[in-house]
Amino acid sequence: xxxxxxxxxxxxxxxxxxxxxxxxxxxxxxxxxxxxxxxxxxxxxxxxxxxxxxxxxxxxxxxxxxxxxxxxxxxxxxxxxxxxxxxxxxxxxxxxxxxxxxxxxxxxxxxxxxxxxxxxxxxxxxxxxxxxxxxxxxxxxxxxxxxxxxxxxxxxxxxxxxxxxxxxxxxxxxxxxxxxxxxxxxxxxxxxxxxxxxxxxxxxxxxxxxxxxxxxxxxxxxxxxxxxxxxxxxxxxxxxxxxxxxxxxxxxxxxxxxxxxxxxxxxxxxxxxxxxxxxxxxxxxxxxxxxxxxxxxxxxxxxxxxxxxxxxxxxxxxxxxxxxxxxxxxxxxxxxxxxxxxxxxxxxxxxxxxxxxxxxxxxxxxxxxxxxxxxxxx
Amino acid sequence: xxxxxxxxxxxxxxxxxxxxxxxxxxxxxxxxxxxxxxxxxxxxxxxxxxxxxxxxxxxxxxxxxxxxxxxxxxxxxxxxxxxxxxxxxxxxxxxxxxxxxxxxxxxxxxxxxxxxxxxxxxxxxxxxxxxxxxxxxxxxxxxxxxxxxxxxxxxxxxxxxxxxx
Numbered sequence: 239x240x241x242x243x244x245x246x247x248x249x250x251x252x253x254x255x256x257x258x259x260x261x262x263x264x265x266x267x268x269x270x271x272x273x274x275x276x277x278x279x280x281x282x283x284x285x286x287x288x289x290x291x292x293x294x295x296x297x298x299x300x301x302x303x304x305x306x307x308x309x310x311x312x313x314x315x316x317x318x319x320x321x322x323x324x325x326x327x328x329x330x331x332x333x334x335x336x337x338x339x340x341x342x343x344x345x346x347x348x349x350x351x352x353x354x355x356x357x358x359x360x361x362x363x364x365x366x367x368x369x370x371x372x373x374x375x376x377x378x379x380x381x382x383x384x385x386x387x388x389x390x391x392x393x394x395x396x397x398x399x400x401x402x403x404x405x406x407x408x409x410x411x412x413x414x415x416x417x418x419x420x421x422x423x424x425x426x427x428x429x430x431x432x433x434x435x436x437x438x439x440x441x442x443x444x445x446x447x448x449x450x451x452x453x454x455x456x457x458x459x460x461x462x463x464x465x466x467x468x469x470x471x472x473x474x475x476x477x478x479x480x481x482x483x484x485x486x487x488x489x490x491x492x493x494x495x496x497x498x499x500x501x502x503x504x505x506x507x508x509x510x511x512x513x514x515x516x517x518x519x520x521x522x523x524x525x526x527x528x529x530x531x532x533x534x535x536x537x538x539x540x541x542x543x544x545x546x547x548x549x550x551x552x553x554x555x556x557x558x559x560x561x562x563x564x565x566x567x568x569x570x571x572x573x574x575x576x577x578x579x580x581x582x583x584x585x586x587x588x589x590x591x592x593x594x595x596x597x598x599x600x601x602x603x604x605x606x607x608x609x610x611x612x613x614x615x616x
Numbered sequence: 617x618x619x620x621x622x623x624x625x626x627x628x629x630x631x632x633x634x635x636x637x638x639x640x641x642x643x644x645x646x647x648x649x650x651x652x653x654x655x656x657x658x659x660x661x662x663x664x665x666x667x668x669x670x671x672x673x674x675x676x677x678x679x680x681x682x683x684x685x686x687x688x689x690x691x692x693x694x695x696x697x698x699x700x701x702x703x704x705x706x707x708x709x710x711x712x713x714x715x716x717x718x719x720x721x722x723x724x725x726x727x728x729x730x731x732x733x734x735x736x737x738x739x740x741x742x743x744x745x746x747x748x749x750x751x752x753x754x755x756x757x758x759x760x761x762x763x764x765x766x767x768x769x770x771x772x773x774x775x776x777x778x779x780x781x
Contacts, residue, residue, distance in 0.1 A: 299656045299671050303621075307687060323685065324653035359652065366681050367650040370628045373679065377705060557743050560736045584737075 258353035261292065263312070268293050269350065278337070279352070281329035294350075300325045301339065301352070308341035312348040324355045396443055400436035407433035449513060449582050468503035468613040469511050471536045471543050478515045479534055482523060490528050496535035502543045504610040506590045514586055517579040518547040518606050525551035525604065542592070542611050550603040554596060562596055583608065617660070619669040620778050621691050622771075625684065625717070626698035627709035628677025631731040634761035635698065636674045639771050644762045651676045654688055661775060668775055678713045689720040694727075694774045701730040701758065702738040707745075725777045727755045729770050734760040 250273045253260055259279045261269040268291035271279075282297040295302040304322045311320040319342040326336050338355040341348070407429045414421025414429075421429075479495050486493050504511070515534075522532045530550040537544045554562060563584035580594075587594045592610040599605040624632040633651050638644055640659045655674040660667055673692070676682045689695075697714055699707040707730070714721065728749060730741055746756050755773065759766035 299658065300654065303688075303691060306690070326651075326653070326655040328657070363650060363652050366652060367648070369681050370650055370677070370679065371648070374629050374703070377703065560739050564737050 253351070256353060258351050261294070261350040261352065263309070263348050263350065264291055266291070267295070272349075276353070278329070278335055278354075281331060281333060281335075282327075284330070298327060300327050300337075304339055304341075305350075308339070308348075308350060311341050312343060315343070318342075324357075324359055393443070393447065397440055400439040403436040404433045404440075407436070446517075446578050446582065449510075449578075469506055469508035470501040471504045471511065471538075471545055471610070472497045472500075472502045474508060474511050474515055475534055475536055475545065478512055478519055482516070482519055485520075485523055486532065489523065489526070491523060491526055492531040494531050494533045496533065498536065498538050502536050502538040503613050504543050504590075505592070505613050506586075506610060510586050514583045514608065515545060515547070517583055518545075518608070521579065521606070522547050522549035522551070522604070525549055527551060538612075540612070542609050544607050544609045546605060546607040548599050548603060548605045550599070550601075553598050553602065553604045559596060563594060617667050617669055618779070619671060620693035620775070621671045621673060622774065623673045623675055623689055623692045623695040624698060625675060625695050625710065625713055626677060627706045627713065628679045628681070630677065630698045630700040630703075630706050630710070631761045632677065632696075632698045633674050635696070635729070635731060635759065635767055635770075636672050638761045638764055638767045640672065642764075644764075652682070659771075661772070663772070663775055663779060666779065668779065670771065670775060678709065684713060684717065686717055686720045689717060689724075692721070692724055693778050694725050695721060696727050696729050696770065696774065698729045698731055699741075701732050701741050702735050704740045707741060725774065727757055727770055727774045730756065730758050731761060733758040733765055734763045 250260075254274055254276075257276045257278065259276050260272040262272055263269055271292060279297075283292065287293065287297075295305055300322070307322075308320060319340045322339040324336055324338050326334060328334050336355060336359050337352060340351045342351070343349070410419070410421070411426060411429050411433075413419045414426060475495060475497060479493055483493060519532070519534060522534075526532050526549040532550075533546075533548040535546050537546070563580050584594045587608050587610065590610055592608060594606070594608050597605050597607075624636060626632055628650060629648065633649070633655065634644055636655075636657050640657050651674055653676055657672045657674065658669055659672065660669045662668075673688060675684050675688055678684045697710050699710045701707075710728070714726075730746070733739070749756055757766055757770040757773065759770050761767060
């Protein structure tokens with residue numbers, strides 16, 4: 239069925255239904271509004287501007303900019319409309335609007351349409367946002383994979399040397415036992431000892447890796463919160479120092495232990511606390527110069543206790559300090575150390591509601607500290 | 617009153633909108649809402665007794681989903697080129713964007729902002745890289761829209777350059 243043509247006033251009503259402002263430029267730079275004024279436009283105008291010519295450039299910072307392009311477009315007589323793209327701007331009362339403007343010519347007359355974007359702005363925004371979030375996550379995953387590749391390379395490299403030592407010792411033992419070479423008992427025992435040391439190195443490396451990755455999910459494992467179950471930080475320090483004294487003596491290091499007289503219960507569990515302190519102390523022993531002193535201590539306060547380890551070594555260069563507790567941070571690129579020890583310490587301390595930190599030791603050297611909360615009495 | 621247009625440039629999700637929000641409204645929101653097109657804000661500052669209105673054009677981030685329209689830069693008196701200090705690629709992307717918009721930005725003073733400086737454990741921009749950029753003539757500032765660190769200073773530094781004779 240063929241309808242009669244709609245009257246011209248209908249197009250005005252359609253634009254009004256779409257909440258569009260139809261504006262015609264005047265020679266003095268202001269605009270004449272054709273049809274009714276949308277509420278959103280009224281919100282951008284001063285009250286005195288409700289009737290008469292509209293100064294759009296004064297009403298909207300964006301339109302002030304776009305009208306330069308629009309006037310050039312009208313003057314050029316170029317075909318097709320000129321769109322501004324969506325913009326977001328706040329009206330005089332602080333309400334935010336998303337708008338879009340279109341400059342066009344109709345029968346040689348310049349017109350400006352301003353209204354809400356015809357694409358579903360918020361849907362588009364959601365889609366673009368989702369894509370961007372995915373892109374960021376994708377890049378982070380790529381970086382993580384790259385770091386894991388480096389880790390894998392380091393692990394292979396770091397396991398290769400002790401494995402070669404172990405195999406060499408076993409080869410010599412086999413040759414001796416099969417009579418290929420003359421091997422006295424002391425020499426055989428020495429080969430066994432060398433082999434064991436190499437195996438222990440590999441074991442320590444693997445344990446560090448396992449702990450670091452297990453530590454990432456240890457936040458789910460409950461730690462001791464009551465004084466009865468809580469590990470005694472002072473006792474942990476004594477045990478770890480006792481275990482590492484032979485290594486310290488080999489380097490002629492003095493280990494100065496500073497502990498309060500009584501027990502210092504902290505949140506956590508003894509095994510992981512020992513491992514944490516072991517990591518910090520072995521680092522200190524590694525970097526401390528022969529003949530110097532390594533200081534290990536605990537300072538108890540009402541709500542927390544601080545364990546600290548100090549050495550008189552070179553300290554950590556400032557550019558390496560921000561990455562010190564990150565995964566795979568190989569500060570000194572030392573073979574046998576994949577950069578997970580301090581990461582393990584950080585995630586463990588944080589899982590227990592504590593903190594870890596580094597500062598230069600006054601007088602030179604490094605000072606690592608771990609601050610752990612005290613357990614709450616029942 | 618003097619009015620100056622400042623454009624926020626960079627790749628997506630580096631914190632341009634958060635920097636503007638922190639600077640203009642004084643708060644930070646964890647909720648990420650991507651910018652489509654451009655978002656306009658303004659702030660009037662007093663610099664040694666001189667009132668200056670900064671009209672802040674927070675442009676959409678440049679990425680495969682949206683390109684920054686060079687026409688938005690017309691009339692810009694200054695710009696902040698923003699990168700996420702925890703994602704090295706965003707710095708290179710920002711520098712590529714600056715290069716692409718070279719014609720529109722020629723002679724326009726800018727500050728290179730490395731945002732998210734509160735995330736020290738994830739920081740990915742080496743000091744040597746920053747020094748190299750400074751040697752190339754960039755003014756580099758570390759900011760955190762989250763804590764507010766360095767935000768006022770970055771905008772104020774640019775504002776002072778805009779007023780410099």
